[in-house]
Amino acid sequence: MINLRLWGSQNWRLLLAIVIFALIYGSYSYMHPSGGTNRLFVQNANEIFVLVMVSMAQTIPVLTGGLDLSVGAIMTLTNTVASEVVNGSPSEILLGIILCLVVSSLCGFINGCIIVFGRLQPIIVTLATGAVFMGLALFIRPSPGGNVDSDLSFAMTFDLNEIFLTYKWPLPTWFESTVGLIPTPLVLILIVVFAIWLPFRSSVTGRGCYAIGSSMGAAYMSGLDVDRSKIAAYTLSGLLAGIGGLYLALQTGSGNADVPQAGAYTLNSIAAVVIGGTSLYGGIGGVIGSIFGAMSLRSISFNFRVFDADGPLGFIADPLLQPLFEGTILLLAVSIGAASVFRIKNRLKLFG
Amino acid sequence: MLITKFLLIDKPIRYALGIIVLILLTGTTYTLVTQGTMAFLSPTYLLQQLQVASFLGLVATGMMMVILLGHIDLSIPWTVTCAAMAATAMGGEWAIPAGLAAGLIIGLVNGLGVAFLRVPSMIFTLGVNTVIQGLMVVYTGGFAPQTHSTPIMETLATGHLLGIPNALFVWAFVGSLIVFMLTRTAMGRYIFAIGNREVAAYLSGINTRLVLIASFVMCSLCASMAGILLAGYSTKAYQGMGDLYLLPAIAAVVIGGTNILGGKGTFTGTVVGAILIVLLQSVLSVMQMPEAGRQVIYGTVIISMLLVYGRGEKKEG
Incomplete structure (x- = not known):
């Protein structure tokens, strides 16, 4: 039997992240005229996906007590590679996708090797x-552009029904109005969690990362095997960032080597990891928390779109205030998480 | 005699100096072949590079204060911008004090958060950076501010005294203060002590919180001084003017031999590191290397230099 109290005391950071997300996204859905509809979910799921992937990518090195400042760059590199190779016949597309993921994992592997052996x-x-x-x-894409298969692009960025419609597969009626309405990006996140993260976490290598x-x-x-765990952590980080970059290429139908954007993704991923309850000192947390952290971070800006500009709090709707609110919420979130230091009686414990 | 003296210098500084010579030689070979001149070795060019390096050098000097403690300051980009905007908005005699005051406040906030809340500096300063950005966006209304730098700021940034750029004097002045503080005062000892082992420093009776706050304030003050000079250099303040200074400053400090985990490092190393990075960027752009190649070479140089002398201990645990 699961000891609920023990589980709670070990996972309160994750629970806090879920509560934060529920509050922020809940207020958005409540205020949005079409809140709770499939159309809005699909749109939001698309907006959060890349940051979710990059934050998951950031989490694993952070768990080992490290940090990966190149996740944004790997994401962008994969994005540009995808804009070159993800098109043509179905087999070419498949090869292209595999190539993208190989490139991004290789980037992570190189990081890991330099860190471990260097x-x-x-x-x-x-x-x-x-x-x-x-x-x-x-070098691959000096100016934005490129070509990404539009069928795949449509199939991946809407709901599950769209996959059947795009490829003209027969669509069962019971499916269409139930499971089919789930946004594809959410399903992809679940696949990544169940097919990559959970097996990794329970493997010796994955447990080694926590250790x-x-x-x-x-x-x-x-x-x-400390070296193997570290290299695996960075390689997996590269792979996840690559999935993000691949998806961005599908979303925009092109590739863009945008330097400021890459930097913004890297910094936001660190913030998402922290909101998601992973300790920057390593050993505590997990990828699932980061998913909620990333979704919370993105949802903050969603709220600004629906705030009633004529209401008593209308001044908050001013788009110019958006960066200020994002920063303040981030600072508040980490400060509240840190407030427990005031309960510590012995100051020596502060230094860990 | 000269060679033995050279070999006595710190290993990182020795290698960094070697790379600087290598960069200059490569650039000179390029200009000799293409134009038949030795533009990179002319005093005008070198002094101009030193002038540009003094902006990065100031930021790196401040960054070194927090890296020596084992912390980091990611709020540099908007500290630079905020100080520049505060100075240009104030104008007149109080322009420079206003810019420094902005830096002082930011440093205090950073220091208080890190020292009292014990939030990892990486995430706290990142949050502060976003908050300052938010404040500046609100203040400017999303547009470039319509103010200009004062004549004093422009003189400091672009003027010359006896043929030497004034910005270099500012850098030298700030640098000498920092060197004095690091090597001749108790505060300097405390910084190295905390960087090596904070709990030991605390148990020895050092007021570690005060040292942390003071270091973050020094870091922000240096960054704001760089911002004021930058505003004088480009005659105005604009959004994003500090974005190009965060990562190069960290790189300059680390290339100069400072341990990113704190406790070890020299000011001379940081100076050499800043000059190396500015020269590398300048020579590559003169050689008309596309942005792609510049980024690759930049990254490769940092890693290879660190692989040569920045490696950790072999035994773990």
Whole structure:
């Protein structure tokens, strides 16, 4: 039997992230005229997907006590690669997708190898490799453009019905009005969680990532393969960022080596990881929290679209105030999470 | 004699100096072949590069204060911009104090958050950066502010004294203050002590919170000074003017041999690191290297330099 209290005390950060998301997105759905409809869900799911993937990518290195400042760059690089190769016949498209994911995993693998075998700090390694990946992206696509298969693009960015409609598969009627209404991006997130994250977390390598983050020395002395876990963490991070980049290419139908955008995704991913309850010191948290963290972060800006501009709080609807609110909410979220330091009686415990 | 002296210099600085010479030689070979001149070795060019490097150098100097503690300041981009906007908006005699005051406030907020709330500096300063950005967007209404820098700021940033750019004097002045603080005062010892082991520093009776706050304030003050000079250099303040200074500043500090985990580093290293990065960017752009190639070379240089001298201990645990 699951001990609920124990589970709660171990997962309160995740629960907090879910509550934050429910509050922010709930208020948006409540105010939106078509809140709760399939059309709105599809639109929002599309808007959150890339950040969700990049935040998941950021989480795994953070769990090992590291950081990946190149997730945005890997995402962008994969985006530009996808704009070159994801088109043509179905088999070419499939090969293109595989190539994209191989490229992004390779980027992550290189990060991991330099960190492990070069014995360098992750933050500075990924800062530098991020520049290299960004350079490669600019090399592939000096100006925005490219071509992405539009059928696949339609199929992946709407609801499940759209997949059947696009490829003219027979659509069962019971399916159309029930399961078929689920936004495809949400299904993709679930697939990533169940097919990649959960198996990884329960593997020895995945548990090793948590162990390294908690105590590198103890993990090493317990005979865990520290190097393998670290390299796996960064490789998986690259893969997840690549899925994000691939999806962005499907969404926009093109590739764009946008340097400021890559930087914004990297920084937002760190924020999402923290809101999602993963400790930046490593060892605590998980990818699922980051999904809610990323969704909360994006939902903040959704709210600004629906605020009644003529109401008593109408001044909040001013788009100019949006960055200020986003920053304030981020600061508040991390400060509330940190408020427990005031309950600590022995200041020595602060230093961990 | 000269060679033995050279070998006595810190390993990172030695390599960084070597790379600087290599960059200049490569650039000169390029200009000799294409134009038949040695433009990169002319004093005018070198002084001009030093002038540009002083902006990055100031930011990196401040960044070094927090990196020595094992922290980081990601609010640099908008601290630079905010100080520039505060200075140009104030105008007149109080322009520079207004810019520095903006930096002081930001540094205090950062320091208080990190020292008292114990929020990791990476995420707290990131949040502060977004908040300042928000405040500046509200203040400017989303447009470029219609104010100009004052004559004093322009003189400081672009003027020359005895043929040497004034910005270089500002950098040297700030740098000498920092070097004095780091090597000759108790505060300097405290910074290195906290960077090595914070709990030990605390148990030795050091007021660690005060040192943290003071370091973050110094970092923001340096960044705001750079912002004021930048505003003087381009005669106005504009959004995003600080964006190009965050990552190069971290890179400059680390290339100069400062440990990103804190506790070890020299000011000379940071100076050499800042000059290296500015020269690298300048020479590559003169050689008409496309942006793609510049980014790749930039990243590769940082990694290869660190692989040579920045590696950690072999044993784990």
